[in-house]
Amino acid sequence: MNTPSGAEGARRLIVGPFNRVEGDLEVRLEVADGAVRAAFVNSPLFRGFERILEGRDPADALVIAPRICGICSVSQSQAAALALAGLQGIGPTQNGRIATNLLVATENVADHLTHFHLFFMPDFARAAYAGRPWFAEAEARFKAGKGTSARRLMAARATLMHILGLLAGRWPHTLAIQPGGVTRRAEPRDQMRLLATLGAVRAALEAHLYGAPLERVAELAAREELEAWRATGPAGDFRLFLEIAADLGLERIGRAYDRFLSFGAYPGDDGPLYPAGTYAERRPGRLDPAAIAEDHTFARMEDRAVPHHPFAGSTIPDGLDETGYTWCKAPRLAGLPFETGALARQVIDGQPLLRAMVGAGGGSVFARVVARLVETARTLIAMEGWVRALEPNAPWCTPGTHPQAGRAVGLTEAARGALGHWVEIAGGRISRYQIIAPTTWNFSPRDAAGVPGPLEAALVGAAVLPGETTPLSVQHIVRSFDPCMVCTVH
Amino acid sequence: MAGLETFYDVMRRQGITRRSFLKYCSLTAAALGLGPEMVPEIAHAMETKPRLPVLWLHGLECTCCSESFIRSAHPLVKDVVLSMISLDYDDTLMASAGHQAEAILDEVMTKYKGNYILAVEGNPPLNEDGMYCIIGGKPFVDQLKKVAKDAKAIISWGSCASYGCVQAARPNPTRATPVHEVIFDKPIIKVPGCPPIAEVMTGVITYMLTFDRIPELDRQGRPKMFYSQRIHDKCYRRPHFDAGQYVEKFDDEGARKGYCLYKVGCKGPTTYNACSTVRWNDGVSFPIQAGHGCIGCSEDGFWDKGSWYARLSDIKGQGFGIEANADQIGLAATAAVGGAVAVHAAVSALKRAQHKGDAQ
Numbered sequence: 044m045n046t047p048s049g050a051e052g053a054r055r056l057i058v059g060p061f062n063r064v065e066g067d068l069e070v071r072l073e074v075a076d077g078a079v080r081a082a083f084v085n086s087p088l089f090r091g092f093e094r095i096l097e098g099r100d101p102a103d104a105l106v107i108a109p110r111i112c113g114i115c116s117v118s119q120s121q122a123a124a125l126a127l128a129g130l131q132g133i134g135p136t137q138n139g140r141i142a143t144n145l146l147v148a149t150e151n152v153a154d155h156l157t158h159f160h161l162f163f164m165p166d167f168a169r170a171a172y173a174g175r176p177w178f179a180e181a182e183a184r185f186k187a188g189k190g191t192s193a194r195r196l197m198a199a200r201a202t203l204m205h206i207l208g209l210l211a212g213r214w215p216h217t218l219a220i221q222p223g224g225v226t227r228r229a230e231p232r233d234q235m236r237l238l239a240t241l242g243a244v245r246a247a248l249e250a251h252l253y254g255a256p257l258e259r260v261a262e263l264a265a266r267e268e269l270e271a272w273r274a275t276g277p278a279g280d281f282r283l284f285l286e287i288a289a290d291l292g293l294e295r296i297g298r299a300y301d302r303f304l305s306f307g308a309y310p311g312d313d314g315p316l317y318p319a320g321t322y323a324e325r326r327p328g329r330l331d332p333a334a335i336a337e338d339h340t341f342a343r344m345e346d347r348a349v350p351h352h353p354f355a356g357s358t359i360p361d362g363l364d365e366t367g368y369t370w371c372k373a374p375r376l377a378g379l380p381f382e383t384g385a386l387a388r389q390v391i392d393g394q395p396l397l398r399a400m401v402g403a404g405g406g407s408v409f410a411r412v413v414a415r416l417v418e419t420a421r422t423l424i425a426m427e428g429w430v431r432a433l434e435p436n437a438p439w440c441t442p443g444t445h446p447q448a449g450r451a452v453g454l455t456e457a458a459r460g461a462l463g464h465w466v467e468i469a470g471g472r473i474s475r476y477q478i479i480a481p482t483t484w485n486f487s488p489r490d491a492a493g494v495p496g497p498l499e500a501a502l503v504g505a506a507v508l509p510g511e512t513t514p515l516s517v518q519h520i521v522r523s524f525d526p527c528m529v530c531t532v533h
Numbered sequence: 534m535a536g537l538e539t540f541y542d543v544m545r546r547q548g549i550t551r552r553s554f555l556k557y558c559s560l561t562a563a564a565l566g567l568g569p570e571m572v573p574e575i576a577h578a579m580e581t582k583p584r585l586p587v588l589w590l591h592g593l594e595c596t597c598c599s600e601s602f603i604r605s606a607h608p609l610v611k612d613v614v615l616s617m618i619s620l621d622y623d624d625t626l627m628a629s630a631g632h633q634a635e636a637i638l639d640e641v642m643t644k645y646k647g648n649y650i651l652a653v654e655g656n657p658p659l660n661e662d663g664m665y666c667i668i669g670g671k672p673f674v675d676q677l678k679k680v681a682k683d684a685k686a687i688i689s690w691g692s693c694a695s696y697g698c699v700q701a702a703r704p705n706p707t708r709a710t711p712v713h714e715v716i717f718d719k720p721i722i723k724v725p726g727c728p729p730i731a732e733v734m735t736g737v738i739t740y741m742l743t744f745d746r747i748p749e750l751d752r753q754g755r756p757k758m759f760y761s762q763r764i765h766d767k768c769y770r771r772p773h774f775d776a777g778q779y780v781e782k783f784d785d786e787g788a789r790k791g792y793c794l795y796k797v798g799c800k801g802p803t804t805y806n807a808c809s810t811v812r813w814n815d816g817v818s819f820p821i822q823a824g825h826g827c828i829g830c831s832e833d834g835f836w837d838k839g840s841w842y843a844r845l846s847d848i849k850g851q852g853f854g855i856e857a858n859a860d861q862i863g864l865a866a867t868a869a870v871g872g873a874v875a876v877h878a879a880v881s882a883l884k885r886a887q888h889k890g891d892a893q
Binding site: 057059060065066067069087088089090091092094095098099100102103105106107110111112113114116189197201204205207208209210211212213214215216217218219221223224225226227228360362370438439440441442529 | 547591593594595596597598599600601603658661664665666667668669670698699700702703704705706707709727728782783784788789808813814815817818819820821822823824825828830836839840841842843
């Protein structure tokens with residue numbers, strides 16, 4: 044293995060396999076003076092979906108592409124449907140668009156809740172924290188497999204998933220989302236069931252996670268309000284997290300480039316609920332999809348000479364490549380690495396609390412987790428409105444036909460951030476299919492200029508205590524991105 | 534120390550009450566299609582049998598099987614089953630991490646040699662010496678062989694482990710290979726589906742743990758209790774098929790009336806699974822109920838059989854249950870309505886032509 048030569052006392056740590064992340068992940072760390080000096084992120088799983096899609100009937104992308112991931116399958120399904128709709132020159136019906144929003148939102152909210160309760164918080168129930176004042180409560184609520192909050196979440200999540208069952212037949216790997224809308228109509232009685240389901244989820248979260256109405260969380264606007272919440276409650280998992288974060292200084296770790304991007308989530312009459320755009324150098328900006336390119340320099344992929352826009356992209360694995368250290372390509376926007384996810388969506392949308400947090404301490408572990416909890420509340424409130432906006436007697440799905448040749452892109456937001464499918468067809472068959480998933484952005488390797496990906500940058504400076512082989516700070520930082528490794532390399 | 538621990542001990546330790554335990558036994562009996570007279574037998578087995586550990590490995594996969602599994606219908610069933618297996622090794626859910634997790638794997642393998650169940654989600658890719666799926670620095674196929682060596686039996690979760698699934702679709706870039714083509718000397722129970730239904734997964738694993746034996750399997754190695762009938766056999770839209778009433782495109786008049794989805798690609802007539810009886814997400818629905826055809830995800834090779842949105846051209850010889858293929862049934866029925874017949878036949882010819890193209 045080629046390790047860059049290090050200073051005196053530098054050592055190398057390989058952290059992985061990680062549990063409580065979706066899929067397989069390995070991180071190589073160079074450690075010196077009790078801190079991470081450089082990090083190299085390896086996505087060790089490759090399947091080749093882009094190659095498998097080539098040569099097929101375009102409609103079959105609706106079945107194959109979602110199977111990239113059993114966790115983000117609805118988002119993958121929506122991205123494929125949007126790309127095919129672009130090819131067909133159609134858009135979904137009003138009902139289809141709203142129902143699709145409900146399906147994607149259900150999956151995204153479920154993912155946020157799973158991340159907080161089952162993946163992120165159990166780290167604070169580890170024996171290493173036994174001396175902290177909050178430990179007993181953290182252990183009671185979040186110890187893996189036993190914590191009361193974790194168990195309650197599983198029940199609330201199963202309830203929430205009834206929305207996918209009702210509107211899409213099943214989850215994971217739903218099939219209902221089509222280019223022209225959805226295959227399942229909702230009748231007035233279905234609307235009542237959906238509202239009842241959302242009501243049950245709201246009640247569960249307000250009782251235990253937040254200890255307060257969703258609206259109060261959604262409207263959080265200043266860091267002082269968070270301070271007050273930590274100091275005086277209401278009691279709940281959220282307050283406990285605020286206490287832990289303050290004690291451990293989660294606001295000071297895991298900062299990457301503070302450069303964010305979103306493809307825009309949940310389209311509506313007046314644009315998406317969370318708009319597309321960028322936020323960098325503390326300024327909002329427009330998203331230019333033409334400026335996206337993937338660099339293969341440190342990916343074990345051929346075509347390394349220059350970065351490619353996805354419409355010119357390729358996925359040809361090169362197992363003999365010695366420079367590459369991952370299967371993950373390095374997507375860049377205008378040549379720069381960008382972070383994506385709930386924090387990016389909220390900051391780009393101008394949510395005042397998250398803007399203030401990023402302004403003060405940057406995109407930290409703390410900010411990423413708060414962003415998910417705020418977004419969960421905001422999205423659930425929006426979902427209740429969408430259910431009421433469905434019109435059972437209006438059309439649900441517009442028919443369309445694929446042209447013999449053409450190309451189109453489907454851009455959306457999965458729970459973990461920006462997801463794009465770039466499709467090209469020739470002779471009525473798929474001739475190119477390129478996918479950039481959220482964690483492809485976040486966990487990308489270095490590019491030709493040697494610039495590390497967002498996680499690689501976020502890990503620099505993380506504390507490594509004497510004797511630690513899987514440093515806790517590294518685990519918190521990695522999990523704060525809520526990586527989905529099966530999407531990353533597909 | 535835990536060598537003689539029974540399932541019942543484990544459940545009590547997890548805080549499950551006696552009352553809940555008995556309820557669980559009834560639910561299990563019902564899920565397995567056993568009569569109420571079996572409830573005491575299940576209870577007795579759980580109280581006296583030492584707990585069998587389950588090691589759950591992930592290869593090349595998308596985690597959809599785990600996702601399906603952890604939302605089994607009844608919270609109690611899920612709690613109990615999770616308490617039976619998650620104590621051991623599952624890298625998505627377990628508490629420990631990294632080398633600590635690997636150590637647990639080794640410990641269980643040694644302590645329960647020849648006496649643990651290996652559950653596999655995903656499959657090993659064999660190209661490039663297995664480097665497309667590296668677990669803990671080694672190819673997954675090595676880990677699979679190592680853990681399989683001393684297992685009592687293997688459960689192949691989902692279509693990846695059972696058959697290959699979409700990652701093995703043409704051109705199968707990584708040579709993703711089902712478990713039974715890598716492991717030859719152990720009983721393998723296939724539980725196909727992409728993903729399998731949660732209740733089917735918990736049903737199979739509960740049966741094996743409770744009765745300490747493998748459920749009766751069909752020729753392909755699937756448990757008969759869940760895979761002996763076609764989706765079509767128990768589909769609630771079946772009367773519309775028999776009457777020749779079809780959805781022609783999504784959201785048309787036929788779709789609004791709940792007609793048969795055969796013409797928009799439904800593979801229900803050739804797919805063996807329990808979707809139309811057990812259903813999904815707590816029995817709420819299943820794909821056909823959501824207006825989309827079955828894609829046949831529990832059948833071997835479903836990924837390379839031509840488009841999912843083109844209808845089956847010939848389902849004769851699949852033991853259809855009626856002495857004709859679907860075209861003839863459709864023809865006979867639609868003839869009474871008139872007009873639609875020519876279109877129906879033309880579509881069928883087109884489909885056959887396409888199929889030839891696909892097969893090259």
